Amino acid sequence: MSDTHAQAARLAFVRAEVIPPAPPPIAEAGLVKWLRENLFSSIGNTILTLVSLWAIWWVLSATLPWVFNGVWNANSLQECREILDGATGACWAVIRERWEQLLFGVTYPSNGYWRPTLAFVLLFVALAPVLFPKAPRTMLPFTAVYPFLAYFLIWGGAIWVPLMAAGGFVVGYLVFQRLVTQSFAMGFFGAIGAALVFWWLSGFVTPTLTALAPITLEAVPSRDMGGFMLNLILGTVCVSLSLPIGIALALGRQSSMPIIKWICVIFIEFIRGVPLITLLFVANVVLGYFLPPESSFDLILRVIIMITMFASAYIAEVVRGGLAALPKGQYEAAAALGLDYPQAMRLIILPQALKISIPGIVNVAVGLFKDTTLVSVIAMFDLVGMIRGPILASTAWNGVYWELFGFAAALFFVVCYGISQYSQWLERQLQTDRR
Structure with missing residues (x-):
């Protein structure tokens, strides 16, 4: 027994607990690992990283002093230079x-700046149930009312004008719901006819209602719209209208009816083959020759029509690509379930096709919003038109370019970057990858 104890005493000590893990090497953790794997993983990447850092330093060293050493209190460019x-x-x-x-143009009433500002804030409230799936559905009635409320806030006038327009849409919708069970075409054209009749009758009723209840705001004509507000109006309205029209054109191009198909094909190919600036000149000059003498057709409405036509043609091709990307089995599955064409498109085909088309639709929307600056060539004072026109034409600020166009670029970047980030978030939410 004594020999056993002596042998055990000569053995190495055995730990009663586990040794704690050692920290990883410095080169394999934290910032050092990220830099080594992403910026300095090879000789070529190291050279590119160093050249890029030098280019960033060169740009910032020349730009930041100009930005942060700027003058904010001056009444003219000459006074800035003296300071x-x-x-x-x-x-x-x-x-x-x-x-x-x-932001608002030259001639928009200064005491009414709160009106387009309020309309812009309410725009996010109206878009919430449409853009975010988890938003409460109870907000959808406000979304339907918002276009008429925004018109009343921005253009002003009697409140009965947008209310009667909203009533026309309601009447058209009720007629559509009544006739669509017999035929989709009958319901569609019946709704348009009912809305037009209601609109014609409203011309006789509106003056009487205005006299009985004069609920009005100061009327602002369209020629007084300007600044970044005009870009937002054109971008929001045209994108909202071009999406459903583009979807209808894409479906029409795939129609089995030759007349419908070729009308959509000719429209899409013609519009895509004409520059937008040409359509804007048509809206400004040529369209007036087709109107009756002494008739007035609002210039903003004409521009909205042309820009919407232009964008809808491109969205139609994007949606058509999404429809073509779906396997034929999806159409066959819809037919096997006994769904008719409208049900199959609404429940099975279009949801999948639109998810695939999200990047292309967003690309068209961003391009369309930036293209709203082209209205400055037809004497509409949007943000760029304000810079090139009244501001640079004044003797006090003639020669200020970088500051003004930098401010315009910042505004457009914020909006376009926000649209891009929303589309990426929506893609992640809908899991658009085909796995």
Whole structure:
């Protein structure tokens, strides 16, 4: 027994607990690992990283002093230069003095700036149940009312005008619901006819209602719209209208009816083959020759029609690509379930095709919003038109370019970047990958 104890005493000590794990090497964890794997993983990547860092440093070293050394309190470009006294710096005073004109235009009433601002804020409330699946469905009635409310806030006038327009849509919808069970075409054209009749009758009723209950805001004609507000109006309205029209054109192009198919094909190919600026000149000049003498057709309405036509043709091709990407078995499955064409499209085909088409639709929407600046060539004072026209034409700020166009670029970047980020979020929510 004594020999056994002596042998055990000579054995190495055995731990009663587990040794804690050692930290990883510095090169295999944290920031060092990220830098080594992403920026300095090879000689070529190291050279590109160093060159990129030098380019970033060169741009920032030349830009940041100009930005942060800018002058905010001055009444003219000459006064800015006197304050800078040869130093590098921007003349941000033009933004401080002319921001109202950049956002709302020159002739929009200054005491009514709250109206388009309120309409812009309410726009997010109206879009919430449409853009976000988890938003409460109880907000959809406000979404339906918002276009008429926004018109009343921005254009003003009697409240009965947008109310009667809303009543026309309600009448058309009720007629459509009544006749669609017999035929979709009968319901569609019946709804349009009922809405037009109601609109014609409203012309006799509206003056009487206005006299009995004069609920009005100061009327603002369309020629007084300007600034970034005009870009937002055109972008929001045209994108909202071009999406359903583009879907209808895409479905019409795949129709088995030759007349419908070729009308859609000719429309899409013609519009896609014509520059947008040409359509804007048509809206501004040529369209007036087709109207009766002494008739007035609002310029903003004409521009909205042309831009909507232009965007809907491109969206139609995007949606058609999404429809073509679906396997034939989806159509056969819809037929096997006994669904007719409208039900199959609404419940099975279009939801999948639109999910596939999200990147293309967003690309068209972003491009369309930026293309609204082309209205400046037909004497509409949008944001770019305000910069090129009244502001740079003034003797006080003639020569200020980088500050004004940088401000315009920042506004457009915020909107377009927000649209892009929303589309990426929506793709993740809907899991658009075909796994």
